[in-house]
Amino acid sequence: MAELRFSGRVASGGFAAGPLAVLLNAAGGARGAGEPAAEAQALRNAIASALHQLSDLAARAESDGAEILAFQIAMLEDETLAAAAFSAIEVGATADRAWRTALDDQILEYESTEDEHFRARSSDLRDMRDRVLGALSGAATDSRLPSGAILVGEDLTPSRFLATDWSGGGGIALTRGSASGHVATLARARGVPMIVGLAFDLGGVAHRTEALIDSESATLCLDPEPATREDFAARARAARRSRSALDAFRMRPAVTADGTPIAVFVNIGDPAELEALDPACCDGIGLVRTEFLFNQGLPDQETQYRVYRRLAEWAGGKPVTIRTLDAGADKPIPGLTLEHEANPFLGLRGIRLSLARPEPFRTQLEALCRAAVYGAIEVMLPMVTLPRELELARGHLEQALAELRAAGVECRRPALGIMIEVPAAAIAVEAFDAAFFSIGSNDLTQYVMAAARDSDVVAALIDPSHPAVLRLIAQVAAHGAQVGRKVSLCGDAGGEPKHIEALLGAGLRALSVSPAALGRAKEAIARVDLRSLG
Amino acid sequence: MDDFTATSSAALTNRIGLHARPSVKLTKLAKKFESQIELAPAEDGPWVDAKSIVKVMAVKAAKGTILHFRATGPDAHAALAALGALVALNFHEDELDHEGRPGSAHG
Numbered sequence: 001m002a003e004l005r006f007s008g009r010v011a012s013g014g015f016a017a018g019p020l021a022v023l024l025n026a027a028g029g030a031r032g033a034g035e036p037a038a039e040a041q042a043l044r045n046a047i048a049s050a051l052h053q054l055s056d057l058a059a060r061a062e063s064d065g066a067e068i069l070a071f072q073i074a075m076l077e078d079e080t081l082a083a084a085a086f087s088a089i090e091v092g093a094t095a096d097r098a099w100r101t102a103l104d105d106q107i108l109e110y111e112s113t114e115d116e117h118f119r120a121r122s123s124d125l126r127d128m129r130d131r132v133l134g135a136l137s138g139a140a141t142d143s144r145l146p147s148g149a150i151l152v153g154e155d156l157t158p159s160r161f162l163a164t165d166w167s168g169g170g171g172i173a174l175t176r177g178s179a180s181g182h183v184a185t186l187a188r189a190r191g192v193p194m195i196v197g198l199a200f201d202l203g204g205v206a207h208r209t210e211a212l213i214d215s216e217s218a219t220l221c222l223d224p225e226p227a228t229r230e231d232f233a234a235r236a237r238a239a240r241r242s243r244s245a246l247d248a249f250r251m252r253p254a255v256t257a258d259g260t261p262i263a264v265f266v267n268i269g270d271p272a273e274l275e276a277l278d279p280a281c282c283d284g285i286g287l288v289r290t291e292f293l294f295n296q297g298l299p300d301q302e303t304q305y306r307v308y309r310r311l312a313e314w315a316g317g318k319p320v321t322i323r324t325l326d327a328g329a330d331k332p333i334p335g336l337t338l339e340h341e342a343n344p345f346l347g348l349r350g351i352r353l354s355l356a357r358p359e360p361f362r363t364q365l366e367a368l369c370r371a372a373v374y375g376a377i378e379v380m381l382p383m384v385t386l387p388r389e390l391e392l393a394r395g396h397l398e399q400a401l402a403e404l405r406a407a408g409v410e411c412r413r414p415a416l417g418i419m420i421e422v423p424a425a426a427i428a429v430e431a432f433d434a435a436f437f438s439i440g441s442n443d444l445t446q447y448v449m450a451a452a453r454d455s456d457v458v459a460a461l462i463d464p465s466h467p468a469v470l471r472l473i474a475q476v477a478a479h480g481a482q483v484g485r486k487v488s489l490c491g492d493a494g495g496e497p498k499h500i501e502a503l504l505g506a507g508l509r510a511l512s513v514s515p516a517a518l519g520r521a522k523e524a525i526a527r528v529d530l531r532s533l534g
Numbered sequence: 535m536d537d538f539t540a541t542s543s544a545a546l547t548n549r550i551g552l553h554a555r556p557s558v559k560l561t562k563l564a565k566k567f568e569s570q571i572e573l574a575p576a577e578d579g580p581w582v583d584a585k586s587i588v589k590v591m592a593v594k595a596a597k598g599t600i601l602h603f604r605a606t607g608p609d610a611h612a613a614l615a616a617l618g619a620l621v622a623l624n625f626h627e628d629e630l631d632h633e634g635r636p637g638s639a640h641g
Contacts, residue, residue, distance in 0.1 A: 071554040071587075074561065080588040109592070117550050118594050124554070 004205065004222040006198045008173070011184035013215040014193035015236035016150060016171030017229075020211040020222065022202060023153030023160075036089050043085060043095040046135035051076050053131065061162050065186060068158045071121075072128050081106075081128075096136045103129035120178045127157030150211035152220070154202065156183050166192050171213040173198055173220040191248075195220055249522040250281050256504065257529040264522060265321070265512035267490055271307055274314050277515050284318035284376070285311060286438065286512020287490040290325055290364070294333050298360050304367035312375025319376045321438065321490075321512075323419065324364055324393075326350050326382035330454060336360065345443075345452065350383025350419075355392055365400040369411040377414045380438055384418040387431045417486075423447050426472040429479045437476055438512070441491025445469050464493035465502040477507030488512055497524035505533040540610040543577075543602045544621035552595035556625040561587040563620055569607025571617070575599050584617070 051073060058069040075081055084105065088098035103125055110122040147168035155176045161183050164170070172187060177196030187194040193213045198220055208222040212232050216239070221228060254262040265286025268274065288311060293299045311320050327333045328349025336357060341347040354361035368379050381393050394416055404411040420426050421440030429437065441464045446453045448469050451461035463469070473489070480487030488510035493499040495517030503511065504525070513521045546552055552560070564571045564584040571584040575595045581604060582589040595601060601621060605613045620626075 067555060071558055074558045074587045075591075078561075078586050078588045080583075080586045106588075113594060115551070115594060115596060117553055118591075121554055121591070 003224045003228055004200075004208070006173075006200050006220045006222075008195040008198035008218055008220065010194075010215045010218045011177065011196045012172075012187035012192055012194035014171070014191060014213075015215065015232065015239060016169060016193040016213040017232065017236070018148045018150045018170055018211065020205070020208050021149035021151050022206045023151055023156060036092065039089045039093075039095040039098070040086055042136060043082065043089065043099055043132075046095070046099075046132045047076055047082060049135040050128065050131040053135075057162055065158070065162045068124070068186070069162070072124055072158075075124070076128055076132075096133055099132055099136070100129060103132075116178070123155050123157060123178070123183065126155060127160065130157065150213055150220075152202070152205065152211065158183055158186065161186050166190050171195075171211075173211065173213055175200060175202065249526065250519040251278070252522065253283075254522040254525045256525055257527060258531045260504075260509070260530050262504065262525050263488070263510035264518065264525070265319070265488065265490075265510065266515050266518065267512050268311070268515075271310060273515055274311070279314060279316055279318065281515075281518055282318075283510075284315050285320040285322075286488055286510070287380070288320065288322040290323060291327065291331050291333075294325060294327065294336075298336070298363070301363050301367045301370075304364060305370045308368055308371030308377065309374045312371050312377050315375055317376060319378055321378045321380050321417070321436075322368060323380045323382050324351070324354060324361065324368075328353050345446070351381045351389050351393060352383060352385075354381075355389060358396060361393075362396055362400055365397050366404055366411075368414055369397070369401050369404055370409060372412040372414040373410050378417060378436065379414045380417050380419055380436075382419045382440070383422060383443075384420075384432070385422045385424050387433070390416075390418055390432055390434060419490075420444065420472075420476050421447070423472065426476055429476050430483075434485065436486035436488070437480055439473055439476060439487070439489040439491065439508075441469070441473070441489055441493040444472065444491070445493075448472065464491065465499050470502055470506045473503065473508065474506040477509075481507065486510065495521050497521070500524040501528045501533070504528050504530060538610055539604065539606045540614050541602065541604050542614040542618050543600050544618045546595055546597055546599045546601055546621060548624040548627055549597060551597045551599065552590065552593065552601070554591070555627070557587050557590045559625050560617065560620060561585055561590055563616055564613065567605070567607070567609045567613035567616070569605040569610045569613050571603065571605045571613055573617075574602045574604070577602055 054069050054073050054076070058066045058073065061069060082099065082102065085098040085102035088101065089095060107122045107125045107129070110118055110125060113119050147165040148170045150171045150173060152173045155174055156172055171192060172183070172194040174196045175198050178184060184194060193215050195213055195215065195218060205222055210223050212221040212224050214221065214232060216235065224232065254264045256262060263283040265284050266277065266282045267287040268285055269289045270292050293304055293307060308322060311322070326349070328337045328347060329344045337353060338348050348356060365379070368377060371377055379397065381390065384390055397416060401411055401413055415435035417436035417438065418425065418432060418434045419440045420429065420437050421443035423444065425432065426444060442453060445462055445464045449461045449463070449466065451458040453462060477487050487508065489503060489508050490512035493503060494511035495513030497520055500521060511521060548556060561584065572581040573584045573590065573593070574581045575593050582593060584590060584603065603614050603617050
């Protein structure tokens with residue numbers, strides 16, 4: 001059968017493909033005429049039954065849906081609505097005929113209004129009409145429409161939308177409908193693609209079997225040719241990749257399948273990355289690598305202060321964890337780091353270098369204390385091995401504060417925490433009086449596995465999900481939970497879907513990932529069911 | 535019991551007039567009072583029962599309409615004060631209301 005294509009207006013965006021399900025209006029049914037008193041009773045019962053159904057639906061609906069149903073409930077509770085129907089019954093009409101005529105008159109009244117918002121209410125009235133007619137004929141109007149199907153009809157009623165299971169996909173294509181109606185609002189909120197104003201005869205398409213809804217071209221395609229289907233699939237995939245991965249997950253708070261919220265922060269290596277980033281997509285900045293500031297020698301306090309302040313202001317009160325200079329090893333800085341170390345990863349790097357060369361460290365701490373006035377700046381020390389290193393650094397921080405205050409410079413004491421990347425610190429984590437712990441899984445893994453990060457030949461050993469690494473991570477997470485200190489992970493593993501389940505299973509509830517990994521990390525988090533991890 | 539009639543008026547300033555959700559709120563509020571309450575889109579009517587959502591919706595009062603209220607009964611003053619406040623407060627629909635969003639309408 002040749003494919004058919006119809007153009008309409010987009011009421012809710014997206015792509016949907018599925019079996020065609022033609023919506024037929026609830027039939028009036030052929031009820032035998034009874035005595036007027038019996039007919040009036042039948043109508044009263046049917047209205048009561050419809051109200052009961054609506055209350056049930058309202059109790060299950062989300063707020064949008066519940067408000068729409070509240071309107072229908074208020075209308076059905078109003079005796080005025082059925083007054084004309086009861087009058088007609090008194091003079092011999094059957095309950096269903098009387099009700100249909102009374103409601104059709106009102107529907108016509110709404111449809112003839114200039115105001116589109118009032119006009120859109122006619123679909124609520126049709127919904128109420130059909131629900132009561134269904135109750136009168138004993139038909140189940142709540143029979144669920146097939147999940148994943150493309151519903152094609154004249155119009156779709158809000159209660160029917162709400163009674164449909166959209167979890168399996170599906171879409172809506174209507175010959176009438178309204179892009180400003182209740183169903184359109186609901187469809188947008190649920191992400192159900194919907195096209196309205198399609199010009200075709202329902203009877204003429206009822207024998208078709210497959211439908212595609214494409215909101216990019218605002219078309220409904222029935223029984224597509226293979227080429228159409230391929231083109232549709234390719235464009236839907238592209239749209240899905242760019243939208244659902246990025247929009248659907250990126251902007252949402254991260255939650256596991258069992259409903260556990262996970263804090264997701266971003267790692268920033270260059271403040272320019274923030275320009276294209278909406279602060280709403282994350283819970284803050286979990287790691288700022290400040291090495292970018294030291295590309296051309298040692299930056300002065302003012303230069304650093306401006307950059308840190310901008311980071312704090314971008315985050316708007318969310319935490320911004322700034323790591324003090326982590327020079328050495330694979331990040332040499334001429335004039336600061338030692339040259340010709342035999343084994344630089346095990347040499348003078350991170351906090352070791354900062355304590356050995358305290359002047360640049362003090363400058364950085366002063367800039368951080370000044371910027372902390374403008375946001376929730378936290379200072380994180382890299383490569384901490386001994387509690388004494390943390391305490392020496394704390395001494396520098398206190399002195400920086402004292403000097404700034406003595407000079408009358410506005411400043412604030414930032415929280416002071418440490419990276420956990422040296423196995424000794426992970427194993428003896430309880431010895432550190434740090435405000436927070438952030439696991440640097442890249443270095444922790446290389447040190448636990450004794451496999452250099454920069455060596456291809458031992459790359460197979462670099463596995464952050466190795467039980468030995470995970471055991472240390474679990475120990476740090478448990479310690480943090482016990483003493484009420486934040487624990488997060490800021491290594492690359494946090495942004496890699498294949499490791500996320502293991503990391504959450506180890507007890508982590510906060511991850512910091514690169515901005516580009518936000519979507520895939522949150523998507524992977526959403527697939528983790530902590531209840532099944534034991 | 536002293537029965538008396540009181541009248542008042544208030545301008546509809548919410549974004550899209552007296553429609554589904556505002557009407558639900560208005561009629562629910564009116565039903566809390568004993569007095570007979572009517573409303574009209576003009577001083578000379580037509581007056582409709584403010585406790586009937588079907589009739590209130592049929593007024594199709596658009597944004598900018600001056601709504602007139604008329605109440606008769608023991609709590610007429612209280613009823614008018616409450617209804618006037620509801621209209622003046624835009625039916626408690628703030629800027630983020632669905633009805634206010636372009637391309638979307640509820641109500």
